[in-house]
Amino acid sequence: MANVVIDIATEFTGKKAFKQAETATDKLTRNVKNLAGTFGLAFGTAAVLNYAKTSIKAAADDQKAQKQLALALENVGLARDVASTEQYISRLQSEFGILDDLLRPAYQRLAVATQNSAESQRLLNLALDISASTGKDVNAVTVALSRAYLGNNTALTRLGVGLSKADLKTKSFEEITTQLADTFEGSAKAAAQTFSGQLAILSTGAAEASEIIGTGLIDSLKLLSDGGSITNVVADMKSLATAISDTTTGIALFVKQLKDIPVVGSALSFLFDDLGSGIIFTKLGKERRERLAYNKNEHKAREQAVKSDTKITKLGTTQLSTAKKLSATQKQIAAEKKKQEALDMAALVLAQGKKVFDEEGIQLAAAAQSKLTDEEKARVALKKDIYDLEAAINEGNITAAATLANSMVANAQKLAALRGDMIGLNDIQNPFTAWLATLQQMAMELAKLANIKPMAQTGFTPEQQARYDILAEAKAKIQRKIDGQMADKLLPAGSLGSTLTGTYVEGPEAARMFNQMSASGGPVGGGTVVNVSVTGSVTTERDLVAAITQGLYAQQASGTPVTYSTVY
């Protein structure tokens, strides 16, 4: 089955791990209990005896293993490496937490097979890595390696280390071990760094301590024994335990006797109340230990509590002052708010009063109610809208402002329409045409004058006859003038309806005749009287300027622009 998987990160949490940890913890507990028994239960005969037995046995086994390894190394010609080998095994034990009881046989097996210390150490390191990675026993791995070194590779296939039969057949032992080293390098170290590994290291340390104590006990018993040998060790141990037990009993009896003394016993009885569970010194030691613990821990806790209380007090003071400041600020804000409200009320009243005396508004209202033309009404309405809009903007009344703006636009459009009617561009005529028509009109009037028929000459006095003659001559002159000089500029003669006839005078003669007519009250020679009346009034220049200025003001007031601009 395909199993191409790369684990990037893992955690050692399986059941097996827990079991290993439990086992290691149990071992540690046992060893620690043994150590504790050495000190805490020193007066217990059975405990002393049991621990002494265990320690002595462990020390004896260790010495036996050391001697066997040394003997084996001597036999294969490696006697010079005995001390370095012990150091190497001790280092492995403390580094990887594997008991020397396991390491020594494994190393011995490899040393016998290879007869080379360096190769043995290399293979033992490899065996430890394989064991840590695969979970196989160190002994099983070293057996397989030692056999493989001697040419029997079968055991290696059973380890399940990824070696195929083809590999084992084709590759040398050196190549195989190199491949295994590449595959499992660092496994033992990694396992030792786990919790379980650390417990194993602790456990081996405790076992080592037990062995050391056991060695000391053996030496002591040797000294105590008569022959200086270990033959009578067991008997001596029993004797020692019995002696300790008897001593304890003796102490208890001594205390009992002491308590039975009437005065002294009662005085000293408090010293022996705890005799059932230990000696008074135990109590003293316990109290001292608790006091020390108090000194170290309780004192620190109290100091921290005092510091915390101080901080809390400071914090409370700060909070109180802050609250006071906040309250004062809020009061100040409330007072300012009241003042502002009063000012707002006054401003409102003032605005209402201003409205009452709003002259411009009153004028506009009055103008709107008076009789006006449509254009003037539109102008007044527009002006009123502007005024009201300004007021609405000042008051901040947006709704009214929008309404007034719409009204203003409507009035402006209305005014524009009205002004469009008044100032139609179609009404503007060609000024030259009008001038020509005026000239024609003048010509017609003159022609009428020229066609005035002379009155009958029978009723004239000689003077009147003379005037008549002069007028006739003047008419004739005018006729000639018209015929001669203005024929090309006037309309055809037929269009005037008649032909100019008569005479005309000019120069001093004409003036004289005019004066005569004025003096006599009628035309010279009794013709048609033409009265010329001038409408309007004759005024001085100053009055004229004043009138024009007033007119401009009136135009401006009514909204008609009076500006003048020209381009030169």
Added chain:
Amino acid sequence: MPATVKGAVNLRKSLREFTPDLAKKLPKEIGAALKPITKSAKGYLPDRGQVLSGWLPRQMSEATFPAYDPRVVKSGVGYKTTPSKANSRGFRSLARVFNKTAAGAIYETMGRKTPDSPFVKNQMAKSGGVMRGQGLMKGRALYRAYDENNGKARVAVLEAIQSAARRLNDRATVRG
């Protein structure tokens, strides 16, 4: 050799219970670290024209040897960020990349033990992928991509786990 961390499974549980946002963020960060490997590995897998014609899928299954369907093989390369069950030695995988199809595994490792196989020779002659890696972790696709990643993914995964733990502790710490 994968990196071993302690308490990561419990960290995932705590994140899920107390900080759901971080619990969702952690797999994303781990996935972002692993994705470059799977992407490269898919790129190293041959396409239809690069494998032997007899290895390609046929209309009817004629043999038990797994056929190489490029689409299926490439879809079989991926990653997982959920903790696995413990293996026989008690290790739980926290993050892993895989090439799970049989044909993909064959292309990954073929010739590692039998370099003189005719199948291997013919396939290599048609499209020879380079093998990278060491020992059992030597291959043409996933192992090669992992080897060329130079441990960046591993570092990123560990940093993501440590970062999540730190953020969880920061939030859980009561400051007074």
